[in-house]
Amino acid sequence: MTKEGLIEAVMKAAGLETKALAHKVVEALFDTIVKTMARGEDVAITGFGTFRVVKRAAREGRNPKTGEKIQIKASTKPKFRAGKLLKEAVL
Template sequence: MSLNKTELVSAIASKSGLTKADADKALDAFQEVLIESLGKGEAVKVTGLFSAERVERAARTGRNPRTGEEIQIPANFGVKISAGSLLKKAVAK
């Protein structure tokens, strides 16, 4: 089972006392700040919940799974997300 955005907005509204519209705006704003910060290379840390940072991936050689042919994969950036202590504790139950 997974929680989609609509269900997440409803849960946030219920727990915070915000309207669903305000909870949706807050979630959208969080998403924008996260994307902008990571795009600039800034790490985002929410103590206890998670941390996210942009990581550099070196160029490497890969294989086309269909043909087995070697291909060159250029250097790029990725995102590393680490669970915080509260999140780890919640899933360990």
């Protein structure tokens, strides 16, 4: 499903009259999740899952082509962990 498909589904499921209103709802949800994670906070949606900010420490790695040791910089990445209801619905 694309973002456009999600907007259509939200419009129908919520009984919204216009696609523009459904678009605003979806954009507001995504924007809120992004802004919250940008502050380093998790977003937990019971049953659905948790969006987390994961900090990875700097570490030593290897170049797979040459086998040469390289230094991998510390990084911060977004991560999603599915909740129980989502897992059950998919399985």
